[in-house]
Structures are given as C-alpha cells and as structure tokens.
Amino acid sequence: MRTLKITYYLEVISSWCFWAEPAWAELKLRYATQADFEWKLALMDSSGLPVSREQCDWFYRRSGTIVRSPFMLNSGWFEPGVAEYLAPNLVAEAAKDLGVTDDRVRLAIARAAVIEGRKVGRWEESIAAAVAASGLNADALLQRAQSPEIEARARATTAEFHALQVSQRPTFVIESRIGDRAVFSGLASLAPLAAACDAMLNDAAAYASHAAHFGAPPKG
Numbered sequence: 001m002r003t004l005k006i007t008y009y010l011e012v013i014s015s016w017c018f019w020a021e022p023a024w025a026e027l028k029l030r031y032a033t034q035a036d037f038e039w040k041l042a043l044m045d046s047s048g049l050p051v052s053r054e055q056c057d058w059f060y061r062r063s064g065t066i067v068r069s070p071f072m073l074n075s076g077w078f079e080p081g082v083a084e085y086l087a088p089n090l091v092a093e094a095a096k097d098l099g100v101t102d103d104r105v106r107l108a109i110a111r112a113a114v115i116e117g118r119k120v121g122r123w124e125e126s127i128a129a130a131v132a133a134s135g136l137n138a139d140a141l142l143q144r145a146q147s148p149e150i151e152a153r154a155r156a157t158t159a160e161f162h163a164l165q166v167s168q169r170p171t172f173v174i175e176s177r178i179g180d181r182a183v184f185s186g187l188a189s190l191a192p193l194a195a196a197c198d199a200m201l202n203d204a205a206a207y208a209s210h211a212a213h214f215g216a217p218p219k220g
Helices: 014-030 055-068 088-099 104-114 123-134 138-144 149-163 190-214
Strands: 004-010 035-041 171-176 181-185
Touching: 004 014, 004 149, 004 190, 014 035, 014 055, 014 104, 014 190, 035 088, 035 149, 088 104, 088 123, 088 138, 088 149, 104 123, 123 138, 171 190, 181 190
Parallel strands: 004 035
Antiparallel strands: 004 171, 171 181
16 A cells, blocks of 8 residues: 555446546546555445436536536436436446456546436446447446446445445545545545645654654554
C-alpha cells in the first residue's frame, strides 16, 4: 500500500456518480504517486431508483443545477418496472477480469445511459458501449459478465458499502497507512476529498519524520 488508499463506491448509471467523475479523475492525477485507487460497485435497488421517467428528470434537473451543468442528463435509459440494473454494472465489473482495470468501460456505459439515453439495462446495449470503448470481444465479455462469480463479487462489494452505514453514491473511503480513515458519502466535489488526502499525507509525513529521529516505539 502506498501512503493512501482511495476506494470509490459507485453505481454505474448513478447521476451523482457521473457528476463525481471529474473529482475522481483529479484525485487520480493529483495523488498518482501517493495513493492506490480502486472503484467498487455499490448496486442500487428499487429504493434508490426513480419510479418514473418524469421523476428521474426532476432529479436530473436538481442535480444538474446544483453542479451548474450546462446540459441536462438524459433519462432515456429508464425502463418502468426494472428493480435493478445489473447489466451496466456487471459488464463494467467483468471488463476488469479481461484486462480493462481503468475507468474506460464503466464511463462509456454511464455516458451511453445518462448522456445518450440508451437502454443500458439491456445486455446488448451495455456490451456495445463497453466494446466500443475497450475493443474487448463482445462474446467473451458477455459470458464473463453473466457468470455467477461476477454477480457474487458485485453483491459482496455492495455489502461492503452498506457495512459503512452509508446510503449515498458516490461514497469515497480514504485510508492512510498509519490508520487514518475518512468516509465521504454523497459528496461529488473535489475540495473536501483533497483536503482529507492532504491532511492524511501531512500526518503520515510527521510519523515518518518522528520515526527517523526516534525509531520504533519501545516494546514494553
């Protein structure tokens, strides 16, 4: 582990996760040599999904104005009666096993949903977006995405998310190798995340300085 580990819990088609992506990208750039980064799925169930396209548009107007977006998100992905959107999430997770461990696939699927309004809850739509972004073999990706192992992994990381006793996505967990830990749930802006990282790096540097002068603590 580097000085910091930053874990990002997300749902691929979450609008607030989409708005948080610039902050995530900047964290990865700013702390590239000091932190390890990982994203994990936190699947939404029906309690976190809109009940109608009209309600989804209302939420999009609210979040879009909050972040001062010059465009509105597209609710065309929404399908009435769908309680869980597994395809976009499991395809993104499966791409990791096929060598695409960065953000390309999940961002492509997210854009297909909330910018283009494509029905990414359908396997063929999520696969098409993923393949266009990554060049992966569509059949291999679909087979892996529909495997029991991928869904089990997604359920496990979703359980991790709930164990944090938070309910909002995005959630960022920032940890340092000296044991500091901060959890930010529902925040999509860079400033508080960067402030926490800087504070933890400062503390870790202080510990290193003390160790250089005084060594390890006495054993007894």
